[in-house]
Amino acid sequence: MNTGNTGNAATPAVGFEAACATLETALRGATRQVIVEHAESAADFRNALLRLRDGMRAHAWTTATFPLNLTSIVARYDAKTRKEGFHALNDWDGLADHVVNADTIPVDVLNFLVANRGDEPPDPVALAILLDYYLMHVLALLSLRVWDEGRADEQLDRLQSLLDDLQGPNGSGQLFAADAESLILIATCHYEREERGYDLLLERVRTLSHAHRLKIALGHAASMGSHLRFGFEATYARDTTKTRDDNVADYPWLCFALATLMREYARMRNAGESGVERDHVVEALLNGLSADARAFVGDHPPASLLPSEAERAAFRDLFRAHRLELLDEFERFRPRDEGYSPLAFFFNFSHNVLKGTIVDALLRGEPWPLTLNDLLTGVPADDPKNDQRRALAETLMGYARAHPSPIRGRMMPVIVYDPATGRQAMSVAVKKLEG
Numbered sequence: 001m002n003t004g005n006t007g008n009a010a011t012p013a014v015g016f017e018a019a020c021a022t023l024e025t026a027l028r029g030a031t032r033q034v035i036v037e038h039a040e041s042a043a044d045f046r047n048a049l050l051r052l053r054d055g056m057r058a059h060a061w062t063t064a065t066f067p068l069n070l071t072s073i074v075a076r077y078d079a080k081t082r083k084e085g086f087h088a089l090n091d092w093d094g095l096a097d098h099v100v101n102a103d104t105i106p107v108d109v110l111n112f113l114v115a116n117r118g119d120e121p122p123d124p125v126a127l128a129i130l131l132d133y134y135l136m137h138v139l140a141l142l143s144l145r146v147w148d149e150g151r152a153d154e155q156l157d158r159l160q161s162l163l164d165d166l167q168g169p170n171g172s173g174q175l176f177a178a179d180a181e182s183l184i185l186i187a188t189c190h191y192e193r194e195e196r197g198y199d200l201l202l203e204r205v206r207t208l209s210h211a212h213r214l215k216i217a218l219g220h221a222a223s224m225g226s227h228l229r230f231g232f233e234a235t236y237a238r239d240t241t242k243t244r245d246d247n248v249a250d251y252p253w254l255c256f257a258l259a260t261l262m263r264e265y266a267r268m269r270n271a272g273e274s275g276v277e278r279d280h281v282v283e284a285l286l287n288g289l290s291a292d293a294r295a296f297v298g299d300h301p302p303a304s305l306l307p308s309e310a311e312r313a314a315f316r317d318l319f320r321a322h323r324l325e326l327l328d329e330f331e332r333f334r335p336r337d338e339g340y341s342p343l344a345f346f347f348n349f350s351h352n353v354l355k356g357t358i359v360d361a362l363l364r365g366e367p368w369p370l371t372l373n374d375l376l377t378g379v380p381a382d383d384p385k386n387d388q389r390r391a392l393a394e395t396l397m398g399y400a401r402a403h404p405s406p407i408r409g410r411m412m413p414v415i416v417y418d419p420a421t422g423r424q425a426m427s428v429a430v431k432k433l434e435g
Helices: 016-028 031-040 045-058 071-083 105-117 124-143 152-166 180-188 197-205 210-235 240-245 250-271 276-289 303-321 323-333 350-364 385-402 419-434
Strands: 060-062 345-347 405-407 410-412 415-417
Touching (some): 016 071, 016 124, 031 045, 045 060, 045 105, 045 124, 071 124, 105 124, 105 350, 124 152, 124 180, 180 197, 180 210, 180 350, 210 240, 210 276, 210 345, 210 350, 250 303, 276 323, 303 323, 323 419, 345 419, 350 385, 350 415
Antiparallel strands (some): 405 410
16 A cells, blocks of 8 residues: 555546535545554554555555545635635644744644654544545535535535534544534634635525525634634724624624524514424524624624625624513523533634644544534533533633743743633623623
């Protein structure tokens, strides 16, 4: 077996369906098992990881029976996505502060594992998690290309099937995202120095079906609530003006998410629907509003929302019509010292939450049975997952405290779980919503 060298392996035709077919074959068959077994046969974990890294850098593995060649797929779609303003596969170089890292995010994580566990015997579980993490990023890249051939809803459904395969019985057991719509969030939720791609992507998202838009709204409202609350507390020293000025690309997305959720809430209420699905909508509304409620319900929106004024006004009017009932429902989601609440979860980028989850799984050699979406909800309150959610959030906070980042001249953790601060943020938001 030769990894990291395309050899004579046929290069697949590039096109969305061809790309999906190639990935489907790999995800449903024995390809991943063969790749991991070859890496595991190395003398130590370091060399096993380096074998896997060769394939991840080349986007190709050549085996006698299960070749996998994603080179042309990744090259074409990554180039198109970069032209539109997104680096779905590569993180920003925080030290150089002017370029993206040369290696992809999965390779960056693999290099970290080489440094921290390289002298150990090969760990097949960690190798399988890393391979799945790489393949998840390929799916996330594809999620930004579902509009290319004019059948975005159909292509997003196709990606859902691939995501199910990735997280199915042939994989490592590590979960990443609850749905294909969340792959769009994962692909775009790390730092981009130029934010020109977000407006174009939002225009495209608006063309999706209601069901797809609703899933995107649920994930983005919760994620942006946690992200903006972190910025308000840590980065901008509780200065709303600075929060707004430095998050110009986020506010139109949050406005879209809130308006979509508000319409769904009104529909559910009028139809007499209650239960877990309604609770998810209410919780996400509260989370999205928690960082800057007045921007969406007040009469003086920030400049970043002026192009979205019709949507913001529609949200505001519908919210005001249901204000009393919603405020009453919001109280059920006030963070408690026990249990789990996403309102107590603060972070700089969703990407770092997922990356931290994977790093912890790799260091322990055991997958987390939680998706990124699981950390963005505490519904229902008696969900057995809530203990795991809290354990993971506090684990990530522990890493963030051990490896703080410079913010406003101070070293601070970029992931925090704190119910008391969550309650304070909710109280401030509710007061603004009552006015």
